[in-house]
Amino acid sequence: MSGDRSYPTEVSGPFPTPPHAFTDEDGRNIVVRVADDREALVSMYEAFDPEDRAQGIPPVGEGSIRRWLDRVFEEECLNVIAWHGEDAVGHSMLVPDDENAYELAIFVLGSHQSAGIGTELLQTLLGHGKQQGIERVWLTVERWNDPAIGLYEKVGFEIRNTESFELEMAIRIADS
Amino acid sequence: MKILLGVGGSEHSRRALEETVERVRDTGDELTVAVFRSEAVAAPPTDIEADVNEVLETHDVNAEVTRVSGHPGGELVTLADQGGYDRLVIGGGTRSPLGKIQLGSVAEFVVLNAETPVTLIR
Structure with missing residues (x-):
């Protein structure tokens, strides 16, 4: 990955920390918790709409989903899940890169999109990350994906790189 | 079919090379390999x-094995479009730490700019 990525000088936040309970814009009670149950995510991703995939993830098919989850649940990775009752309806993760920063991704089930869950989920993951000592976070997003870019900007991400297929965005959540 | 394969020496282009050569052996297509x-x-x-x-x-x-210099993407596209090739094959696509697929700059340039149909092996 590019070693010349720059991060905002301003620290974003404060952010909520898990467990974080809220009512979404459709009146549903949602709670974001640190992930301890990978099985619920397998079902969530099996129900995932192909059009909501991004750059090859989540993969399709139970085996590939499990292999990918193994990777993002490795040591030093952080995962939070948005729960609606017994169902996992959103998942966001931080995975370390080689440069002391973390790559972020977030997925929300189609049935639970456009209700503010993504914002709360993202903010809670960043709050959790800060608690764990993480300072810098980046992500890539398809440049046509305006709703996602808007969400990331709202939380404090800034656009870093506009030269490739995907847009790169970065945020600072703590001082170095 | 007349095929142009771009090889830049990365792991992906090594795989693209193996796959293309195996395929050409079976089909008898006419292959040119452009090293960049x-x-x-x-x-x-x-x-x-x-x-x-x-x-x-x-x-x-x-x-035929040839070498392209200068801007590799631009040279590959020019060679493919002007050399009467039916297909331009290139390897590319690394994975980010959390598994997202990302295209390399040469692969991306070729996919966006070639008039010749492109096969991306990743």
Whole structure:
């Protein structure tokens, strides 16, 4: 990955920390918790709409989903899940890169999109990350994906790189 | 079919080379391999060319091996579009720490700019 990525000088936040309970814009009670149950995510991703995939993830098919989850649940990775009752309806993760920063991704089930869950989920993951000592976070997003870019900007991400297929965005959540 | 394969010496382009040569052995297509210099690869073009020749020999496939200089994406596209090729094949696509697929700059340029149909092997 590019070693010349720059991060905002301003620290974003404060952010909520898990467990974080809220009512979404459709009146549903949602709670974001640190992930301890990978099985619920397998079902969530099996129900995932192909059009909501991004750059090859989540993969399709139970085996590939499990292999990918193994990777993002490795040591030093952080995962939070948005729960609606017994169902996992959103998942966001931080995975370390080689440069002391973390790559972020977030997925929300189609049935639970456009209700503010993504914002709360993202903010809670960043709050959790800060608690764990993480300072810098980046992500890539398809440049046509305006709703996602808007969400990331709202939380404090800034656009870093506009030269490739995907847009790169970065945020600072703590001082170095 | 007349095929142009771009090889920059990365792991992906090595796989694209193997797959293309195996396919050409079965189909009898006419293959040209264009070796280019990629920023991400330390090996000099002579080493890459030697490797290409070895793979061709192992599979008993004949192909013209040429070298492109300058802007690799631009040179590959020009060669494919002006050389009467039916297909431009290139390897590319690394994975980010959390598994997202990302295209390298040469692959991306070729996909966006070639008039010749492109096969991306990742």
